[in-house]
Amino acid sequence: MKFYEKTPEERRAQLIREGSLTQADARLFAAKSSLPAATEAKLIENSIGEFSLPLGIARNLLVNGQLHQVPLANEEPSVVAAASNGARIAAENGGVVARVDPHQVVAEVVLTDLADVKAAKQTILAHQAEIKAVVAAAHPSMIQRGGGLVGVTVSVLANRFLKIRLTLDPKEAMGANYANTVAEAVAAVVKTWLNGTILVSILTNAPAELVTATVQLDPTTLATKTVPGDVIAKKIVQLSELAFVDPERAVTHNKGILNGVIGAVLATGNDTRAIAASVGAFAAASGQYQPLSRWVMHAGKLEGTLQMPLPLGAVGGAIGALPVAQAARRLGGYRDLATMQQVIAALGLVQNLAALRALAGPGIQAGHMKLQANALAIAAGADERELPALVAALREGQMNLAHAKTYLANIRSNQKVGQSKNENRD
Numbered sequence: 400m401k402f403y404e405k406t407p408e409e410r411r412a413q414l415i416r417e418g419s420l421t422q423a424d425a426r427l428f429a430a431k432s433s434l435p436a437a438t439e440a441k442l443i444e445n446s447i448g449e450f451s452l453p454l455g456i457a458r459n460l461l462v463n464g465q466l467h468q469v470p471l472a473n474e475e476p477s478v479v480a481a482a483s484n485g486a487r488i489a490a491e492n493g494g495v496v497a498r499v500d501p502h503q504v505v506a507e508v509v510l511t512d513l514a515d516v517k518a519a520k521q522t523i524l525a526h527q528a529e530i531k532a533v534v535a536a537a538h539p540s541m542i543q544r545g546g547g548l549v550g551v552t553v554s555v556l557a558n559r560f561l562k563i564r565l566t567l568d569p570k571e572a573m574g575a576n577y578a579n580t581v582a583e584a585v586a587a588v589v590k591t592w593l594n595g596t597i598l599v600s601i602l603t604n605a606p607a608e609l610v611t612a613t614v615q616l617d618p619t620t621l622a623t624k625t626v627p628g629d630v631i632a633k634k635i636v637q638l639s640e641l642a643f644v645d646p647e648r649a650v651t652h653n654k655g656i657l658n659g660v661i662g663a664v665l666a667t668g669n670d671t672r673a674i675a676a677s678v679g680a681f682a683a684a685s686g687q688y689q690p691l692s693r694w695v696m697h698a699g700k701l702e703g704t705l706q707m708p709l710p711l712g713a714v715g716g717a718i719g720a721l722p723v724a725q726a727a728r729r730l731g732g733y734r735d736l737a738t739m740q741q742v743i744a745a746l747g748l749v750q751n752l753a754a755l756r757a758l759a760g761p762g763i764q765a766g767h768m769k770l771q772a773n774a775l776a777i778a779a780g781a782d783e784r785e786l787p788a789l790v791a792a793l794r795e796g797q798m799n800l801a802h803a804k805t806y807l808a809n810i811r812s813n814q815k816v817g818q819s820k821n822e823n824r825d
């Protein structure tokens with residue numbers, strides 16, 4: 400029997416026999432969460448178990464007048480606290496306003512080896528009605544939902560590739576499989592009209608629609624314990640300006656935005672790779688890598704605007720196979736795809752706000768390392784009872800793993816001394 404034909408338990412047993420997995424690690428992978436057995440065994444290939452992450456809540460994110468409790472799956476301390484912090488400041492100022500372009504997905508069918516590429520282009524343009532019929536027949540239920548083909552364009556690339564670009568409306572789905580199905584159906588028919596070779600029939604992950612989120616902040620609401628709000632606002636504007644001229648800073652600026660976005664996307668069971676690919680393309684579209692958000696002073700207020708592609712689906716893909724993704728969707732208050740996109744873009748904006756405010760104020764380490772202490776203490780081996788003492792020791796002392804282990808050893812030996820004193824007293 401092949402590896403991929405076995406059950407997850409059999410696969411773990413094989414990896415143990417082969418010497419690449421220990422019994423203890425196998426038990427970790429086998430530990431159960433809410434994943435149904437069939438999903439664990441069959442959603443992806445060669446599955447040997449589960450990989451769990453904490454699910455945090457960015458509290459009270461006010462978007463278009465509605466409060467959202469936004470779930471995000473994340474491993475990095477301070478990300479969720481920062482998102483809640485940004486959401487708190489935004490809510491004090493009336494919240495985030497967000498909008499999204501009409502949802503679209505684009506597929507390309509590219510031909511090569513054509514005797515006359517320009518004549519081939521005219522042939523395709525003359526067959527647009529047939530292409531529309533092929534798209535409809537490839538997925539009739541999408542037409543019944545009001546989706547389907549939005550438009551066809553044809554272009555010649557490098558004098559030899561004929562590119563047929565199909566813009567599709569996949570309604571509430573992300574539309575990747577839909578686009579691929581349609582592209583292959585169109586390619587099969589185009590092949591009968593032209594004597595060239597079909598090179599590729601696939602969706603593009605290049606940005607299709609954009610989501611825009613905006614917030615306007617009274618500078619006084621940005622004050623930290625030591626820095627006044629107007630100073631913070633001025634520095635946030637300067638940090639934004641710096642990101643437009645320094646691509647190295649822009650990448651980090653955008654990482655701060657993706658801190659919230661990727662976690663929220665993951666929690667909904669959506670494809671995080673599609674987000675990473677399209678955001679990278681969008682940020683670099685001008686030829687210089689740019690920040691996704693811009694902060695300016697406008698009529699006495701600090702105004703932040705974030706624009707980014709968010710190719711998500713509210714149905715389809717893995718969403719239906721992951722009960723926690725559906726629960727996260729309900730918890731987030733994502734009543735439809737547009738709401739999900741708007742809330743997640745708003746999350747990116749307030750996440751960015753919190754990071755820039757920290758950079759403009761006490762620096763990132765003050766808040767981040769305070770919370771990072773938990774991760775260090777856990778990594779050092781502290782159990783739940785030992786955590787508070789070790790976290791306190793780390794915050795007062797040196798914040799690294801070597802010191803965490805030393806402090807933990809001290810805590811344990813002090814406990815032993817305490818215990819033996821108590822025993823002697825008994």
Ligand SMILES: CC(C)(COP(=O)([O-])OP(=O)([O-])OC[C@H]1O[C@@H](n2cnc3c(N)ncnc32)[C@H](O)[C@@H]1OP(=O)([O-])[O-])[C@@H](O)C(=O)NCCC(=O)NCCSC(=O)C[C@@](C)(O)CC(=O)[O-]
Nearest residue numbers: 477478480481483484487651652655753754757763766767
């Ligand atoms: C970390 C904070 C929030 C502390 O912030 P603070 O002002 O020291 O803490 P606070 O006690 O005054 O709390 C303020 C609010 O933060 C939230 N908050 C506070 N503590 C918690 C907690 N334990 N759990 C959940 N939420 C928490 C909560 O909303 C709270 O309001 P409250 O509810 O109390 O009225 C702040 O320093 C901050 O926002 N820092 C930014 C941290 C950050 O961005 N971390 C990401 C990792 S760094 C990175 O990856 C990218 C970056 C930053 O380099 C990007 C870039 O350079 O642009």
Ligand SMILES: NC(=O)C1=CN([C@@H]2O[C@H](COP(=O)(O)OP(=O)(O)OC[C@H]3O[C@@H](n4cnc5c(N)ncnc54)[C@H](O)[C@@H]3O)[C@@H](O)[C@H]2O)C=CC1
Nearest residue numbers: 569570571572573574575576577670673712714715716717
């Ligand atoms: N390059 C990429 O990004 C690629 C991504 N993928 C994967 O494709 C998946 C997403 O593909 P989709 O086509 O979105 O999902 P899908 O393949 O599950 O199709 C969506 C399904 O939902 C049905 N549906 C029910 N109600 C609907 C509604 N209201 N609106 C729209 N459809 C409705 C559709 O009929 C369709 O059968 C993701 O899991 C992604 O990881 C697949 C190939 C390539």
